[in-house]
Amino acid sequence: MNNEWQTYIKEYQNYLKLERGLSDNTIANYTFDIEKLVNFLIEKNIEVSPIKIGEDEVLQFIYELASKVNARSQSRVISGLKSFFSYLIFEDYRETTPMELIEVPKTGRKLPDTLSTSEIDGLIAAIDLSTPEGERNRAMLETLYSCGLRVSELTNLKISDLFFEEGFVKVTGKGDKQRFVPIGPSTEKFINLYRNEIRNHLKIQKGHEDTLFLNRRGKQLTRAMVFTIIKDLAVKIGLKKTISPHTFRHSFATHLLENGADLRSIQLMLGHESITTTEVYMHLDRSHLRKVLSEFHPRR
Structure with missing residues (x-):
């Protein structure tokens, strides 16, 4: 049975790579979700192929999963399995999905x-x-x-x-x-000030000549350093929020x-692959939506 699952998983991985253009990391995550189900079936001595597996077996797996992981992890696994079985239907290996009755738990996405x-x-x-670090x-x-x-x-x-x-500015995401x-004139001004007044006087290490923000040793700043700078400033002004x-x-x-900016524009600027990720911001503060409706709807 294991070999049969592996064959379909392999085909699915090729589909994700070639047709969906997903990264190796993303494909590994999708695969990991299916392997969780496969391991459960092995553990329970349930011999069933991806083509024959039904709702009962999948429900058993989800119940056990729910006792071990939080809602967000459950949600991710369910979503990964839904994608896999949709692919099997798409390729005419199955006619229906065993995920039909399975709902994704509400995670109350923390922002x-x-x-x-x-x-x-x-x-x-x-x-x-x-x-000098202050300007930077x-x-x-x-x-x-x-x-x-x-x-x-x-x-x-x-x-x-x-x-x-x-x-x-060109950003690699x-x-x-x-x-x-887009970058505004005031931000350009601060970057130019840093480049001309501070960065020009640093001894820049080989390989970092083109890196914009450098530490005092002339190397690229670490992500941890940026976290520390922000945390220290929050303490300095007595800000009680958890920030990063x-x-x-x-x-x-x-x-x-x-x-009043539209979601599509925000999505492009943030570099979100899916508009769904950007839509999270719609749940934050709906007060502006009433203004948008009264301003733009023909029946206002």
Whole structure:
């Protein structure tokens, strides 16, 4: 039985890679979900192929899973299995899915704290600009917030990625996908100040010549260092929220939405593969939706 499962899993992996263009990491996660089911069947001595497995066996597996993992992990496994059985139907191996009656548990998706514009201003104002690192940190936080970057996108930013004349920066996101994000004149000004006043005087290590944000040893900053800088500033101003570099990205999206930006534009700027990921922001603060309705609906 195991070999039969492996054959179908292999075909499914090829489909995910060639037809869906998914990364190796994502494919590994999808496979991991199916292997959990296979291991359960082996453990319980249930001999059934992917073509013959029914709702009863899958339900048994889900009940056992629910006793071991939290709602979010259950949700991911169920979603992975739904995708696998949909593929088997798509390829005419099955006519129906054994996942029909299985509901994804509500996870109440936890969202990070959002900073108000005055809190962001307060954090940036607390930076000690009398130190070389201060100029760099101001430029970094301004870039995080005004471009909505992930922390790894910020630390990997290259000088050759800056297209200030056109008003954009080129960002390399998850799965090496590249996107162009608009950048405002004030953020450009802070980056240029850092480049001309601070970065120019550093002894830059080999291989880091094109890296924009450097530590004092002339190397690329680590993600952990950016976390520390932000945590220290929060302590300095007595901010009681749990914040991280991602809070700036989250605030970028929330503030755009609250000020009337459309989800599709926000999705493109954040580099979300699916609009569903961006839609999470719709659940934060619905007060602006009433304004949108009264302003744009013909029956207002």
